[in-house]
Amino acid sequence: xxxxxxxxxxxxxxxxxxxxxxxxxxxxxxxxxxxxxxxxxxxxxxxxxxxxxxxxxxxxxxxxxxxxxxxxxxxxxxxxxxxxxxxxxxxxxxxxxxxxxxxxxxxxxxxxxxxxxxxxxxxxxxxxxxxxxxxxxxxxxxxxx
Numbered sequence: 203x204x205x206x207x208x209x210x211x212x213x214x215x216x217x218x219x220x221x222x223x224x225x226x227x228x229x230x231x232x233x234x235x236x237x238x239x240x241x242x243x244x245x246x247x248x249x250x251x252x253x254x255x256x257x258x259x260x261x262x263x264x265x266x267x268x269x270x271x272x273x274x275x276x277x278x279x280x281x282x283x284x285x286x287x288x289x290x291x292x293x294x295x296x297x298x299x300x301x302x303x304x305x306x307x308x309x310x311x312x313x314x315x316x317x318x319x320x321x322x323x324x325x326x327x328x329x330x331x332x333x334x335x336x337x338x339x340x341x342x343x344x345x346x347x
Contacts, residue, residue: 215338229311233304234278238263240308242271243280243297247305251296253286280304 230240238261245260246252252260258268272295275281280301286292297305320328 225315229308229315233308235304239271239275239280242268242275242295243301243305244308246281246295246297246301247309251284251294253292254295255292257295275301 227237230237233240235243241261242257245257249260254268254272255265257272258265261268263271272281272283276283279298281295282298283293283295286294323331
């Protein structure tokens, strides 16, 4: 691929990132969530209850930052804090009924959106797209210390 083609591909990737970001933000805002708060919920939904330290590590933020996110999510009724069964110094963050219902809705919307976006894309093209994105993620990961 020459530099013109790769530059054009990068331009398309940036455009896709902007459009995808806008698409996701709209869906989250409708539920009263920011991307950061939704990331906390997504991790709790997939990983079950966890300490704030584990959450901070999972989402790549400082413990102070995750405290603010959990405070806001708790105030809005999405999560609750409770005692850790094996470490009395630690607190577990869990999804509430509202948090679980929200995540079920987000998961369903996510699955429907994926089906809608990729409808009509041949399986081979989709597999090549996924392989290309995996390659780019790995390359960026190696270049970004």
